[in-house]
Amino acid sequence: MQDLLIVGAGPIGIELAAALTRSGLSVGHVEAGALAQTVVDYPKRTRYFSSPDRIAIAGVPLVTFNNEKALREEYLAYLRGVVTRYDLPIAYGVRVEAIRPVPEADGGGFRVETSAGVREAKRVVLAIGDMHGFRRIGCPGEDLPHVSHRLDEPHLHFRRRLLIVGGKNSAAEAALRCHHAGAEVTLSYRQAAFDEDAIKYWVLPELKALIRHRKIHFLPNTEVASLHEGHAVLRSNVQDQQTRVRADSVLLLTGYVQDKTLFETAGVRLEGENHAPALDKDTMETNVPGLYVAGTAAAGTQNAFQLFIENCHRHVEKIVRHVTGEPVAEGVVNQAAQTYGLAES
Ligand SMILES: Cc1cc2nc3c(=O)[nH]c(=O)nc-3n(C[C@H](O)[C@H](O)[C@H](O)COP(=O)(O)OP(=O)(O)OC[C@H]3O[C@@H](n4cnc5c(N)ncnc54)[C@H](O)[C@@H]3O)c2cc1C
Structure with missing residues (x-):
């Protein structure tokens, strides 16, 4: 059984995986599509509204060729570089279909049903985003x-x-x-x-x-x-x-909806008009002990955007601190939220 399984390799799932590389924990990481599939699905040559320093992750500077905001293609290349730099072992094309908490009496942790078989993990982090279907x-x-x-x-x-x-x-x-x-x-x-x-x-x-x-x-x-x-x-x-x-x-072009299947199969309570997962804002742990949410997945279905890449980096710090008992190492998580005083929702 792995110590922790990250589901989703978008910017925040990648940043979390990078931050955990020196934790000593055994970390698994699965992604339903290609690396950063949500970004892959943007219209070609979309330009980010966020400046490069806000969407950079894992302490790796994002430098654009003309110092402008990054294009989709530049950001995808950058993310490939980050994953290569940290040598992150992500399993692509593996979709998580259900998450079942295992009772303590039977060993605890989670049974994670994927398109490539069953995995077991003591803790699971859902970094699955919020853009799973079209409205x-x-x-x-x-x-x-x-x-x-x-x-x-x-x-x-x-x-x-x-x-x-x-x-x-x-x-x-x-x-x-x-x-x-x-x-x-x-x-x-x-x-x-x-x-x-x-x-x-x-x-x-x-x-x-x-x-x-x-x-x-x-x-x-x-x-x-x-x-x-x-x-x-x-x-x-x-x-x-x-x-x-x-x-x-x-x-x-009327927006996106979040797929709630993984929250529902795991027993996560959904709250508010966005049906957002119920979680402790200090640790990002949901009402199901050992199950965490990182990134825009924490917002539920966003009607008006509250969570973006730039104000989700903090989720990484909170989860690392809670699962390792140590603060995240300096320089491996983007500090944009602190620098620019960004609200967390
Ligand atoms: C056109 C466009 C422009 C945007 N511009 C900006 C911008 O300028 N700034 C900004 O901050 N945000 C922008 N966004 C939003 C941005 O894409 C998200 O904020 C960002 O991708 C969130 O990162 P994340 O890691 O939380 O989730 P995501 O990037 O959504 O990553 C989630 C990953 O989880 C995977 N996944 C989902 N379900 C499963 C499953 N069951 N099993 C395994 N894997 C799964 C997905 O394939 C995906 O790769 C834009 C969005 C669009 C559509």
């Missing part, structure tokens, strides 16, 4: 082949009519990028105006200018009634009116 809007036609919940390449929409649904950063950025790639973009948002705090500061002014100059067609206060091959029907939520919008493809 569906539940309209007829949502599963048609020309409808997608994620932007891949703006290029794919060149000289095509594209309907984007959503009004936060993903939708705003996709509208801008696809417009620049030659798409004819219509943006439907259920609110009257954008939430300025939810959109990257370098995206919003240009988006507003393009809308003002009718280069991007903005339909505020609208919701999707139904999607069809070649067109969508939108309904106004302020008056009794429907609009037919021609669309060769549709991007529903």
Whole structure:
């Protein structure tokens, strides 16, 4: 039985694994996809809103080639470097399907059921993130082949009519990028105006200018009634009116939901409107003794983002201190939260 199993190799799971390398504990680490699968799934060439020093991990500086905020591709390369530097033995393509606490009378710890067999560990840390599924809007036609919940390449929409649904950063950025790639973009948002705090500061002014100059067609206060091959029907939520919008493809960029299966199988209580795991904020241990949560997984399903990479580094310090009884070694955990006075939620 291993002393500790980390589930998930995103930035925070990696930072925790690096911080535990000199702990003397036997640590296992499994990842359902590739290294940092959540980042892999971003649209290509996404630029982080966080500055490099805030998303660097494990004491390894993140240096971008032009000193700007990192691109997805730069951050993935950086994370590969960190894992190589610490020689972290992560098992990729191993999905944890259930976590069962074992009664003390039977030896204690956890029986962890994975896609590659059963593992046993005295403690488990869930660093599984919060972006496991897309928030569906539940309209007829949502599963048609020309409808997608994620932007891949703006290029794919060149000289095509594209309907984007959503009004936060993903939708705003996709509208801008696809417009620049030659798409004819219509943006439907259920609110009257954008939430300025939810959109990257370098995206919003240009988006507003393009809308003002009718280069991007903005339909505020609208919701999707139904999607069809070649067109969508939108309904106004302020008056009794429907609009037919021609669309060769549709991007529903309406956010993500967290898969609760692992919390539920382990007996973790879920709290609040986000259904966040119940945990001790000083140790990150859940109501199930020996089961911890690190990273954005601790926030549950985030409607407005409260936890990001930059304010999750502290989870690593707390977990290391609780499981080893020692503070984390100096320099192996990013101090952005302390430096910038970031709130933890
Ligand atoms: C387009 C986009 C831009 C973003 N920009 C920023 C930004 O600028 N700054 C910022 O701080 N955040 C940003 N985010 C959010 C950012 O991705 C998360 O904050 C970050 O990835 C959280 O790190 P994490 O390690 O907690 O979880 P994740 O990176 O989500 O890692 C979780 C890992 O766990 C794995 N996993 C999940 N379930 C299982 C399972 N059952 N078994 C095994 N493995 C599993 C996943 O495959 C994944 O690799 C952005 C998100 C998107 C979509």
